[in-house]
Amino acid sequence: MGKGVLLSKVLAVMTAVMTVSSVSGMIIMLIIYQREYKLNPPTRPPTANATVPLPTGLPPSMRLPKNLVPQRYDLHLQPLLYTQTTNTTNQTLAFKGSSNISFLCVERTGTIFLHSKDLSLTENTIRVNDVDQGKVIPVSGVTQHMNETNFLEIHLNGELKVGSNYTLFIEFKGVLGDDLAGLYVSKYTEKSTTDRVDDERLLVISRLQPTDARKVFPCFDEPAMKAEFMVTIIHREGTKALSNGYFKESNSVDIDGELWEISTFHQTERMSTYLLAFTVSNFKYTSSHHDRVEIKIHARPQAIEAGQADYASGVTEKMLSFYEVYLGRMYGFKKMDLVAAPDFGGVAMENWGLIMFRESALLYEEGVSSITNQEWIATVVAHELAHQWFGNLVTMKWWNNLWLNEGFATYLSYLGVDHLQPDWNMENLMVLNEIQTAFQVDSLASSHPLSCEENDIQSPSDITEQFDDISYSKGAALLRMLADYISKGSFILGVKKYLDALQYSNADDRDLWEHLQQAVDMNFLKVEEFMYTWTNQMGYPLITINTTTGAVSQQHFLLNQTSTYDLVWHVPIRVRKSGDNPSIVLLKTSGPETKADFRANHNQWVLANLNCVGYYRVNYNPENWARLLDQMETDPQEIPLINRGQLIDDAFNLARAGHVNVTLALSTTRYLRNDTEFVPWEVAIRNFNYFLLMFDRSEVYGPMQAYLRNQVQGLYQHFENVTLASSVPDSHSDQYNQINAVNVACKHGMPACQTMVQELFKIWMLNHTNIIHPNLRYSVYCQAVALGGEEEWEFAWRMFQNATSATEKDKLRYALSCTRKIWLLNRYLEYTLDPDKIRKMDAVSTINYVAENVAGQALAWDFVRAHWTYLSQEYGGGIMSFASLINGVTQRFSTDFELQQLKQLQSAHGKQGLGSASRALEQAIERTQANIQWVKQNKRTVLEWFKGELRRP
Structure with missing residues (x-):
């Protein structure tokens, strides 16, 4: 026992010594390591890159991902239809094609997203090539999303790498529809020069704005995804193909036993997909001369032969030269083709180098088209050229x-x-x-x-x-x-x-x-x-001026002032006092601010927004309104012409919004009995149209008609001699005001005017000689049909069917809506469902014409509701057209019952069912609510005012 204890003590001492020595050594080593670490820090060994998975799934929004940038499309299209048909023709309303898209990858991906809608794809032909590596990247699958995204999703067995260039080849087929969108079929009749039946002609035409390029070929269909386009069109022998690029060459080939022409076009500049365009037709053209650009106007052969394209040809050449000088930049293409399409969903489309128009916006026929048609053509051509x-x-x-x-x-x-x-x-x-x-x-x-x-x-x-x-x-x-x-x-x-x-x-x-x-x-x-x-x-703001104190303020102008928004604008106010020079004031606060520019002395008046350059309305204190109205009564020339119109327009709309009494607005029109200028009369007529819409189903209508008949008498007599001679005045604005005089006088029962239009129309019916001046036909046709019966309506319908001028057809199409016979209006509404009677592009405006007629308002509204699903499917794709239908058929709404009907329509179809008409319906509801309130507040006052005016000497 004693020996064991001794050994344990020795062992313990030795262990302690060794432990101390070890700890001391470790401390020394640590000190040395830290010193060496500071002098020579080690290099960290490389670590392996983390594997980042490729993005999967749909994009987070309805926009395409930004990982691919298109560079160029090599596009081949082959419309299969025949432009001329016979009893043995096997007509095919379809097209097929292929697209080879060159693109750059800017973010690695294993999926290609682009757009495709209503196209049948040949999936086994889809190929993705790595241009830089010269190899094919296998496609593992294709998904076409049938929702509003229109996404075409191409799955790859491989990866697209950043900075690398690729091509995507796709073959596809599509239908040549008649919906006036994408690539579609239009038709017209060539009048026979023999005893044969008139021949029907077909043509292929495109309209891709805003999102219908995807209906023609798979593409990156967003405006910022620009690319160059090389287009080839394969078309029937004897037809002519056009596209954006300058024509390159055409070769005839035999395909399955039939002769086809292959037309190729030079590469375009970088542009958005919605600007691409194509036609295949038997059209002819007229050309005009420009220093560098080949300008051609294409249309139906008989329209070209009749010289209907000559006016637009001259306008195009002059307008193009003006823009080049004004903008300091030359037009970028070698050629410019303008095409008059018999069927076109919009007014026109600015496709780069190949502009499309509906016929009435491009074709002008001397002796048939009016000054309004002429101005419209010039303005539309100018608009589309500016788009270049x-x-x-x-x-x-x-x-x-x-x-x-x-x-x-x-x-x-x-x-x-x-x-x-x-x-x-x-x-x-x-x-x-x-x-x-x-x-x-x-x-x-x-x-x-x-x-x-x-x-x-x-x-x-x-x-x-x-x-x-x-x-x-x-x-x-x-x-x-x-x-x-x-x-x-x-x-x-x-x-x-x-x-x-x-x-x-x-x-x-x-x-x-x-x-x-x-x-x-x-x-x-x-x-x-x-x-x-x-x-x-x-x-926009309402500027309120107190000319006694010089105070000026601004507020958001709304017809229904129950809505409040805290909005302030920077408003440049051009102002003039009677007898003084103009000045300009910038109002940047809601105010009121006191400015000497707005303070008047004694009987001095203040007029703001000179020449209406500002986007705002103006209200004044009652004293200044009285002075301005007195000036218009005594010497209206002291106030600039456009401001005379502005004062009327502002007063009427201020009255609608409750800022001034309605009698003030009506008082602005008193002086018109002595004014023959177009601008104030036009403004007054437009504003009175609102009163007519609100009151033409009430007891107010009679006194209002009598007042307007009295007011227009001087204007009608001013133009009476030239009107009876089927002639027009020289001045452009006077020609417009002559039309106003006839419209207002006849519509409101002036016997001399009504007799005149009936006689002129009767001469045409009996002698088949139309002596009515083109400027007056719109008014005379309408009033004659309104005053007549079935015989006049049927005659107008026959003339409409036989007319060869688009502008003449438009005048007659409007006139047919003017009849007061309910059964004829119902028949006419049914015609809008038959494209052989009323072209699809004209259906919406025709329904709106019927709704303008007080006899047709309820008919049109019931018709739209009854056929809503059909109309939205067949006619709802055109830009602005379906929204304009809602606006047109509801413009007279001013009762609680009509408001309830609007809300029922909204509830029944929802935003998705309403589509592009959703906002228009919201606006119609708001407008109807404002109308209801306004009529309740003002009906009695308006009635008494008109009665009082009729008692004035």
């Missing part, structure tokens, strides 16, 4: 900034036509046609900003809704105001910088402000800050 720079050369990045295309084209079209026809007073017409039009939509709480967030616009129906009066008319109005404020010289200089910097690319509104800022020689003016208040806010 604004929309084609520089394109908006996304549809939320559509106004950069449409607002610019609308604004420039007035400058262009004014250059060609300075005696037409296009500045005044722009105020009437664009500014006052935009005001009506923009005074509703259901309006929308000119520029909205990209994410707010996703689906095709969202996109279609952007094609409205806000994008077109308000966009143009704001550009006009901005050009006036910063000076027209600075404006065009900035616009040139914008075009130079962004050519063949895409832009948003900030790009425009940036380049305009570079041109503005005013450090205190921040263009973006100024314009943001106008483009990113809905609506």
